Amino acid sequence: MAPGTRIPPGAPSSAAHQECHARARARRHNADPTNLEWPQCLDLEGASAEHQRIRPGHGLGWPRPGCGRAARERRGSRQADSAPRGLPTPSPWAPLQGPCDDAGEPGYPRPHTSTAGDARAERSARNRGDRRVRAHRPRGYCVSGGWVVGVDIGGTNLVVGLVPVAGGDPLALRSRATEPERGADAAVADIERMAEDAIKEVLDAHGGSRDDIVGVGIGCPGPLDLDAGVVIATPNLGWTDYPIRDRIAHGLDLPATLDNDANCATYGEWWQGAGRGVSTLVGVTLGTGIGGGVILDGRVVRGVSGSAGEIGHTTIDLNGRRCACGNYGCLEAYASGPNIAARAREGVEAGYESVLSELVENDLERITAVTVYEALVLGDEYAHEVMLETAKILGAGVANIVNTLNPEVIVIVGGVTRAGDHLFGPLRAEVRRRAFKSAVEACQIVPGELPETAGVIGAAGIFVSEVLDGRSEREVGA
Ligand SMILES: [Zn+2]
Incomplete structure (x- = not known):
């Protein structure tokens, strides 16, 4: 049977396939x-x-x-x-x-x-x-x-x-x-x-x-x-x-x-x-919150009570910003979408000049992570600084993962990854600065390939x- 031909339901494909199903x-x-x-x-x-x-x-x-x-x-x-x-x-x-x-089982959809x-x-x-x-x-x-x-x-x-x-x-x-x-x-x-x-x-x-x-x-x-x-x-x-x-x-x-x-x-x-073919992978999801998933040898690691992988709630600053989880200084409190927007808003309120004010018609509550990205695309220097700081903060969090799990791939997903090299360049540099050299060299930090x-x-x-x-x-x- 030619590859790509789907075996109709109810029809045997081959003796070998029948034997396979029996097994x-x-x-x-x-x-x-x-x-x-x-x-x-x-x-x-x-x-x-x-x-x-x-x-x-x-x-x-x-x-x-x-x-x-x-x-x-x-x-x-x-x-x-x-x-x-x-x-x-x-x-x-x-x-x-x-x-x-x-x-390669013939006749069926291939990845x-x-x-x-x-x-x-x-x-x-x-x-x-x-x-x-x-x-x-x-x-x-x-x-x-x-x-x-x-x-x-x-x-x-x-x-x-x-x-x-x-x-x-x-x-x-x-x-x-x-x-x-x-x-x-x-x-x-x-x-x-x-x-x-x-x-x-x-x-x-x-x-x-x-x-x-x-x-x-x-x-x-x-x-x-x-x-x-x-x-x-x-x-x-x-x-x-x-x-x-x-x-x-x-x-x-x-x-x-x-x-x-x-x-x-x-x-x-x-x-x-983005992680196809590797055995050890960590996912970091950047959105309203920051989530994470850990795969070791092809299995999802959930921990004893199902909360493994909560990278967003690892502490990066002992006395830092208050997080929605109740803790202070969590990664999420700085680098989630709403918190990127909050940091940008605080800077504009403190007097930094930025096109952000125009983009939201001076209603600073309307600043979102998307607005910051739009300002970045427009060449806004302050938005660039916010994104650079975000990348460094994420880099610190990712360095903790690299040193803890020594993964082959860290895949970062979410709308923030649209910032591309503005995000990944300084993020990778921060990881190189903080994590063990051998672990950094073995790890690729990449954006997801399945955004939707x-x-x-x-x-x-x-x-x-x-x-x-x-x-x-x-x-x-x-
Ligand atoms: Zn938290």
Whole structure:
């Protein structure tokens, strides 16, 4: 079969592929191909509480059998359908994956190619004797078809798209304003509607059935209870103790994972973006706040209580500015978007001459990080100073990461990266000044390559890794 030709659902591709799927099923069912506990647990309308609680995979939101709008609609349209509800049908050709020696599964979407990422991987391979470089997808597994719904919940926008299990650009992307003040239920309803629209669009365009949609990966600002799939409290959204993972899982009648939005963006850049092919990567997300994600040997590091990677709340000044977290002197208190704007505003109020005043018609409260960037583009000297100071502050924070984790790549994402060399030049110089030479030389500090889609891709990628690949270490969800 020619590369690029998608194997139609329901059709065997080859004897080798059938064997691969048989091994995959055997692996997924604890090496016993006759073990049907997974589908049985999820299909039985009257499954016992024990069955509903103990499920394969970890930290998942599994739709209760027969729950959710999608399930109700499908019951109406597929009355004679005896296929299990709540999970993709475990047919021999349903999207599965398993150990496979074939590095390039023919006929399925391939991850998009990135010459920068490939070159970086090759450089890393040469430096280390080619021990750890891997394919740009979950390692050691042949991935067949299907899509995962990626959901990126942000303080400003909800973004939904379908990501091929094998990796690649998301399809049928949809976005709308979050408007968190409407409440979490309204946002979940929007997400369900956008996801159903996206699913229909992709299936209409590419063929296949609903069973080719294998799950949902959700990224959301924290703090989160990852095992329970609950938003504990989100300052940017105002939602508290909300079981968002299970609400979305039930609404779409699909299994779901939930993770921190910064972890998702970091994973997206590692899986499909600027960090492809490396084993150790740290992501820094610059936005309303500063988040971070850590990937070691292909796994997201979450820490014992799920708060690892909070680089924005590392202290860079003992008696510094007050941070939204309550601490003083956090990195976020200087270099997040609102705090870049606040520092710029304070300077103008203190008498620095700048085009900023004109840009906001002397209403200094209207200064934002975007305004500072616009002034920078206009050649404003004061905006340049603000950006230079921001870069140095970020450089100090990044140097702490470099010395702590010795990563191969630090990928910085967010609108501030539009400043380009104005930001990255002095930032890299500050890191060189502060961190160990050997660690600095081994580390590349780069902007993200997926500015609009890293969150969606990463949320879906975490689902692929943890559910289809079975790499989760989290406890079983509700
Ligand atoms: Zn803080």
